[in-house]
Amino acid sequence: MQKNNQKILQNCNMQSIIAPEQLKLKFPLIKINQRSVEYSQNVINNIIHKKDPRLLVICGPCSINDINAAFDYAKKLKCLSTELEDQLYIVMRVYLEKPRTITGWKGLINDPYMDGSGDIESGLQISRRLLLQLIEIGLPLATEILNPIFPQYIGELFSWVSIGARTTESQIHREVASGLQSAVGFKNSTDGNINHAINAIQASMIPHHCISIDQTGQICVLNTEGNINSHIILRGGMHPNYYPENIIYCEQRIMEVGLNPVLIIDCSHGNSKKDYTQQVDVAKSIVDQIKLGNRSIVGFMLESYLYSGNQILDFNNLSSMKYGVSVTDACINWEKTQELLYYVYRELKSILTTRLVGGPKRNDRK
Numbered sequence: 017m018q019k020n021n022q023k024i025l026q027n028c029n030m031q032s033i034i035a036p037e038q039l040k041l042k043f044p045l046i047k048i049n050q051r052s053v054e055y056s057q058n059v060i061n062n063i064i065h066k067k068d069p070r071l072l073v074i075c076g077p078c079s080i081n082d083i084n085a086a087f088d089y090a091k092k093l094k095c096l097s098t099e100l101e102d103q104l105y106i107v108m109r110v111y112l113e114k115p116r117t118i119t120g121w122k123g124l125i126n127d128p129y130m131d132g133s134g135d136i137e138s139g140l141q142i143s144r145r146l147l148l149q150l151i152e153i154g155l156p157l158a159t160e161i162l163n164p165i166f167p168q169y170i171g172e173l174f175s176w177v178s179i180g181a182r183t184t185e186s187q188i189h190r191e192v193a194s195g196l197q198s199a200v201g202f203k204n205s206t207d208g209n210i211n212h213a214i215n216a217i218q219a220s221m222i223p224h225h226c227i228s229i230d231q232t233g234q235i236c237v238l239n240t241e242g243n244i245n246s247h248i249i250l251r252g253g254m255h256p257n258y259y260p261e262n263i264i265y266c267e268q269r270i271m272e273v274g275l276n277p278v279l280i281i282d283c284s285h286g287n288s289k290k291d292y293t294q295q296v297d298v299a300k301s302i303v304d305q306i307k308l309g310n311r312s313i314v315g316f317m318l319e320s321y322l323y324s325g326n327q328i329l330d331f332n333n334l335s336s337m338k339y340g341v342s343v344t345d346a347c348i349n350w351e352k353t354q355e356l357l358y359y360v361y362r363e364l365k366s367i368l369t370t371r372l373v374g375g376p377k378r379n380d381r382k
Contacts, residue, residue, distance in 0.1 A: 033136065033137050033140075033233075034137050034140065034141075034233075035231065035232050035233030036168040036169045036229070036230075036231045036232075036233065037231040037232055037233075039140055039141065039144055039169050040144075040169075040231075042141070043141070043144045043145050043148055045148065045151075045172065045173065049148070049151045049152060050172075052151060052154070053151060053156070053172065053173060053174075053175060054197075056107070056156035056175040057156075057175045057176075057197060057198050057199070059105055059156075059175075060072060060105070060107070060156070060175055060176050060198070060199050060245075061199055061245045063105060063314050063315065064199055064245055064247055064278050064314055065245075065276075065278075066276075066278075066311070066314070066371070066372060067372075068105075069368045069369045069370075069371055069372050070101075070102075070103055070104060070105045070368060071103065071104050071105070071306075071314070071315055071316070071360070071364065071368060072105050072107065072176075072280065072314055072315025072316075073104050073105065073106045073107065073315060073316060073317075073318070073357065073360075074107050074109055074158045074176065074178075074280070074315065074316070074317040074318070075093065075106055075107070075108065075109060075317070075318045075320050075353065075357075076089065076093070076108045076109030076110065076111075076158075076318075076319075076320060076321075077089065077109060077111070077319070077320070077321045077342055077347060078109075078111065078114075078284075078319045078321075078326075078342045078344040078345035078346075078347055079111045079112075079114050079123055079124070079342070079343065079344045079345075080110055080111060080112060080123075080124050080146070081121075081124060081130065081343050082337075082339065082340070083142070083146055084339075085321075085322060085339055085340040086110070086146065086150075087149070087150075088322060088340065089108075089321060089322055089340070089350070090108060090150050090153055090155055091153065092350055092354075093106060093108055093155065094153050094154055094155050096354060096357060097155070100357060100358075100361045103361050103364060103365055103368055104357060104360065104361055105156075105315075106156075106357070107155070107156045107157065107158045107175055107176055108150065108155045108156070108157055108158065109158050109159070109317075109319075110146070110147060110150065110157045110158065110159050110174075111123070111159055111160050112124045112125045112139075112143045112159060112166075112170075113125055113126060113159075113160065113161075113162035113163060113166070114162075114344055115160075115162055115180055115182050115183070120329075120344075121329050121343060121344070123139075123162075124139055124142065124143055124146075125139035125140055125143050125163075125166065126139060127139065128142050128143075130329065130331060130334055131331060131334075132331060140166070140169050140170070143170060144169065144170050144173070147170060147173040147174075148173070151173060156175035156176070157173060157174050157175055157176075158174060158175065158176040158177065158178070159174050159177060159178070160177070160178045160179070160180050161177055161178075161179060161189065161192060161193075162180065162183065164188050164189060164191075164192045164228070165228070165229060167192060167196065168228065168229055168230075168231065171196060171198075172197070174198050175198055175199075176198055176199050176200075176201070177193070177196060177198050177199070177200050177201070178200070178201045178202075178203060178249060179193060179200060179201070179202045179203065179216065180203055181203040181204065181205055181206045181251060181285075182206065184202045184203055184204070184205060184212050184213050184216045185205070185212045185216070187219075188226065189216075190216050190219040190220045190224075191219075191220075191224040191226040191238075191240060192226075192228075193216070193220040193243055193246060194219070194220045194221070194222065194223065194224050194240040194241070194242050194243050195224070195238060195240030195241065195243070196243055198245075199243075199245035199246070199247065200220060200243055200245065200246045200247075201246075201247050201248065201249040201280050202216040202217055202220070202246065202247070202248055202249065203248075203249040203250075203251045203282065204248065204249070204250055204251060204252075204253065204257065205253065206253060206286075207253045207254055208252065208253020208254050208255060208257055208286065209253070210248065210250070210257070210266055210269060211269070213248045213249070214248065214269055214270060214273060214275075216246075217246040217247065217248060217270075217275065218273060218275070220242070220243050220246045221242050221243060221244055221246055222242045223239065223240055223241055223242050224238075224239075224240045224242075225237055225238070225239050225240075226238050226240070247278040247279070247280060247314075248266065248270065248278070248279055248280070249279075249280045249281075249282050249317070250262065250263075250266060250279060250280070250281050250282065250287070251282035251284070251285045251286055251287060252282070252285055252286020252287035252288075252289075253286045254286070255286070256286060256287045256288075256289065256298070257286070257287065258281045258283075258287050258298050258301055258302065259301070260305055260308075260310075263279065263305065263310065263312065263313065266279060266312075267279070267312050277312040278312060278314055279312045279313050279314065280313070280314060280315045280316060280317060281298065281302055281313060281315075281316045281317070282316070282317040283295040283296075283298035283299050283302075283316055283317060283318050283319075284317065284318070284319040284345060285345075292319060292324070292325070292326075292345070292346035292347055292348055293348065295318055295319065295348055295356075296348065296352065296356055298316075299316055299318070299356055299360060300359070302316050303359075303360055303363045303364060306364060306367060306368075306371070307363065307364070307367060311371050318348065318353065318356070319342070319345055319346070319347045319348070320347050320348050320349075320350070320352075320353040321340055321341065321342050321347040321348075321349065321350070322339070322340030322341070322349065322350050323338070323339075323340045323341045323349050323350075324341075324346070324347065324348055324349035324352070325341060325342070325346045325347070326341060326342040326343065326344065326345060326346040326347065327341045327342070327343060328343075329343045
């Protein structure tokens with residue numbers, strides 16, 4: 017057994033990397049922007065706890081691969097969010113890691129130059145600088161946590177975080193979520209099972225003790241306090257799960273474990289049957305359900321970019337890549353995004369405030 021362990025260690029090599037505090041000294045979060053992030057975290061927490069009637073909209077590219085295109089998109093989204101902010105609270109997706117079923121590009125942090133070099137230190141620096149610049153624009157930011165160490169480097173910059181369908185069952189991700197200041201959404205499993213996500217919500221709400229690194233990069237025991245702002249994200253599975261009967265079933269399961277039903281609907285992935293154009297139909301169904309009295313849906317997610325669709329990433333010919341087109345999941349374009357969010361705003365403008373405690377009860381249970 018000992019010989020086997022030694023052989024395993026010989027099949028890899030290690031290199032040192034910048035410590036979190038060193039990265040933060042190089043790219044600091046100034047006080048005024050820290051207050052901005054904390055404000056947006058509180059807004060989202062209030063939406064989740066139904067103290068703020070606005071609808072949460074997590075909107076942006078499937079993944080960030082081009083810094084310039086990300087800025088172009090962010091400026092457009094900021095203008096739109098300002099216009100609609102009395103009814104919709106828009107948060108930009110800034111996904112820097114991508115889980116891979118088998119293989120493929122693993123995201124800006126893991127492979128910033130898209131050449132397979134795995135220059136993670138450069139990826140962390142590029143990503144933190146980007147996040148700070150987007151916060152400077154005035155946008156709240158969202159991401160998915162994949163590597164449990166990365167939050168020590170950039171975690172304080174996000175206003176909302178998701179745990180993906182492939183990692184919702186992971187104990188370490190539940191422990192990390194329990195220590196985050198931002199709200200955390202757990203996606204249902206890829207097969208559509210919601211029980212793992214409900215278990216994850218419960219686990220993340222309590223304190224944990226786990227191995228991590230501190231700000232100097234030293235291995236430490238992380239003592240978390242629990243995250244009361246955890247909730248479920250319905251992203252579909254073998255079949256969509258955003259229909260009224262799916263919502264009611266999910267509400268019931270959450271209430272059975274003594275929690276208040278709080279749902280965010282992912283309009284992409286299994287709910288769109290992997291057809292990015294169907295995200296519009298999913299969002300309109302959410303609008304219809306809210307108009308019929310639903311109170312549990314507090315927001316939705318859109319995969320949206322400058323231009324529609326996606327493109328195959330050619331590592332050998334990066335210069336041929338199209339500007340503002342996703343290299344991972346396909347997205348709706350900016351024009352369709354704007355049109356859809358205007359529609360949601362108009363349709364729900366006189367309805368959202370009635371969803372606070374004491375408002376009319378839903379009528380789709382009759």
